[in-house]
Amino acid sequence: MTLLKRLILLTFILTIAFPYQxxxxxxxxxxxxxxxxxxxxxxxxxxxxxxxxxxxxxxxxxxxxxxxxxxxxxxxxxxxxxxxxxxxxxxxxxxxxxxxxxxxxxxxxxxxxxxxxxxxxxxxxxxxxxxxxxxxxxxxxxxxxxxxxxxxxxxxxxxxxxxxxxxxxxxxxxxxxxxxxxxxxxxxxxxxxxxxxxxxxxxxxxxxxxxxGYAPPVFTDSLGHWARESILRMKNKGIIDGINNQYQPDRALKRAEFLTLMDRAFSFDKLATACTPSGTVTSAVYSCQTADQTYKDLPASYWASPVFAKAQQLNLLQGYADGTIRPEQPITRGEVAYLFERLTQLSTKSGGQSPTPKVTFDDVPADLWSAKAIYALKQKGIINGITDTSFKPEQTMTRAEIAALLDRYFAK
Ligand SMILES: [Zn+2]
CATH class of the missing domain: 3.40.630.40 (Zn-dependent exopeptidases)
Known part of the structure; x- marks a missing residue:
């Protein structure tokens, strides 16, 4: 499938999957x-x-x-x-x-x-x-x-x-x-x-x-929610949306949903301009891949297939050893931090390793694979722990948490 066809399909699918109210x-x-x-x-x-x-x-x-x-x-x-x-x-x-x-x-x-x-x-x-x-x-x-x-x-x-x-x-x-x-x-x-x-x-x-003549509140299920303001700001920005005027703030964020949000926030197509059509460019920031890998649980008909293909081209995520990429699987807080920091590097074209972090979370030791990203984002004020000393990197991220994270990112 050509990139253009892919884009047309993506637009079509997003319109169906996320109809605006x-x-x-x-x-x-x-x-x-x-x-x-x-x-x-x-x-x-x-x-x-x-x-x-x-x-x-x-x-x-x-x-x-x-x-x-x-x-x-x-x-x-x-x-x-x-x-x-x-x-x-x-x-x-x-x-x-x-x-x-x-x-x-x-x-x-x-x-x-x-x-x-x-x-x-x-x-x-x-x-x-x-x-x-x-x-x-x-x-x-x-x-x-x-x-x-x-x-x-x-x-x-x-x-x-x-x-x-x-x-x-x-x-x-x-x-x-x-x-x-x-x-x-x-x-x-x-x-x-x-x-x-x-x-x-x-x-x-x-x-x-x-x-x-009456306009119901947007996302009735997030009224009074701690993340309500962030949710509304990110909706107005066109980054997040809900289903039938519900946001489902406390539901686990799926990998496919996360990538869709990241595509809207960082514009994968723009980031991918550094990748040649054959996907061979590598640099300090980029290591582009060809986007022709297929996964047995990611049929072309799946609504988020195009965004997975783009994420793959940017070398954002790899599949599992069993040949799956698990688009419906909840994404963890550690995974979100890792990918989000990677995307901020790509979008600012400032790659490289952050300095060795100052460890403040008991459950995020310096040698944890996601530690550098977690502490880098924390230092930038984009991500918070569950408490001052606990980050819970293995815990699923909720849809409310991603709205708050994006809100803090765009407020910088
Ligand atoms: Zn009556």
């Missing part, structure tokens, strides 16, 4: 109540569970039409506990959660729409929120405001405002969450609205408009 978010819709739990009852005989399900299905159709990925909790008249709804949602790694309800008030005269969300400024001692939801208050509130405004404007209901609330589904999850009270079933005018197919459709459009 536009506005196609994954949304969980939850029709309140159901089955043995009818919810509120209407003055006109309507059951809340039926109204909720119909509006939720209309909302699903509206959002699907607009390109969102939508998942419903219950899709028929079955009973789901509140915990089941939240657990189901958590497992989906979605971007936001909207529970649809209709209201009831003892005085029988109150009418209008309101949106409930968990607000950490008004905690309720007996109903503590999940740690994640405490951090999500500004996002849930923002979502609630967008949805309320759009719902009221589309359906012509009275605006009863936002309600900080400790309802279970708004307080226990791990993504921005709201509970929409569309209108009051026990108030005759509102109940008539809720009985009308056209009015329900308007409500669905209104809620959809609110969702469309």
């Amino acid at each position: 536009a506005f196609a978010y994954k949304i969980v819709l939850d029709a309140g109540h159901g089955g043995s739990d009818p919810g509120a009852s209407g003055v006109n005989g309507l059951k809340e569970k039926d109204v909720n399900l119909d509006i939720t299905q209309k909302l699903r159709d509206e959002l699907t039409k607009r390109g969102y990925e939508v998942v419903l909790t219950r899709t028929d008249d079955t009973y789901w506990s509140l915990a089941e709804r939240v657990n189901f949602t958590d497992a989906l790694k979605a971007d936001l959660f909207v529970s649809v309800h209709a209201n009831s008030h003892p005085n029988g005269t109150t009418r209008g729409s309101m949106v409930l969300y968990y607000d950490n400024d008004y905690p309720q001692e007996d109903y503590p929120a999940s740690d994640k939801m405490k951090q999500l208050t500004p996002y849930s509130k923002d979502l609630a405001q967008h949805v309320l405004d759009s719902l009221v404007s589309a359906a012509g209901t009275k605006n009863l405002g936002l309600v900080p609330s400790a309802v279970y589904v708004a307080r226990m999850g791990s993504i921005p969450s709201i509970l929409v009270e569309t209108a009051f079933l026990n108030q005759p005018d509102d109940a008539a609205l809720l009985a009308s197919d056209a009015a329900r459709a308007k409500m669905a459009v209104g809620i959809a408009n609110g969702i469309a």
Whole structure:
């Protein structure tokens, strides 16, 4: 394969493997109540569970039409506990959660729409929120405001405002969450609205408009994470990306992922200009290789094959004795340090050995193969130990750690 073909393929593969998020978010819709739990009852005989399900299905159709990925909790008249709804949602790694309800008030005269969300400024001692939801208050509130405004404007209901609330589904999850009270079933005018197919459709459009106007936080799974700022900076720089708006910060970094990040950070093609097409140039910095070695676990169809070929040309990594290169294997902190230091040498064209390091990590003696790289990067302030005296070179590097490392590198 020519280099050009390889590059075209690489671009193609990266586009598929790392699609950038536009506005196609994954949304969980939850029709309140159901089955043995009818919810509120209407003055006109309507059951809340039926109204909720119909509006939720209309909302699903509206959002699907607009390109969102939508998942419903219950899709028929079955009973789901509140915990089941939240657990189901958590497992989906979605971007936001909207529970649809209709209201009831003892005085029988109150009418209008309101949106409930968990607000950490008004905690309720007996109903503590999940740690994640405490951090999500500004996002849930923002979502609630967008949805309320759009719902009221589309359906012509009275605006009863936002309600900080400790309802279970708004307080226990791990993504921005709201509970929409569309209108009051026990108030005759509102109940008539809720009985009308056209009015329900308007409500669905209104809620959809609110969702469309809301921008969920990037990488919901890294909110509150120690590396969040680094992760965002490296995303904005186009170095890292996630999968479906999740970064998976605490997952082990795979060798293929590491090389992909390094290619973006150091531009392997630029580094390889010192290598002739036949790959024979060697110098103090470079020892180029031909990139035609094949590995039995690296088929040409593998998404990161092109980046492995380029890494091979730069003589960055060698395969294992059994003929594998193990692209899916987690990379260790020692390996990352070694390769990162090698890449900084290539990019600055300043090769050679660093002076004998001052040993500060008990688990990184001077004669360890990765010691020079580890201490060189530490001296430059690019890499840190786990503690002052421990580096854990054999420990897997996480995706959060590589984001922090890259962030420190680019801050220099
Ligand atoms: Zn309800």
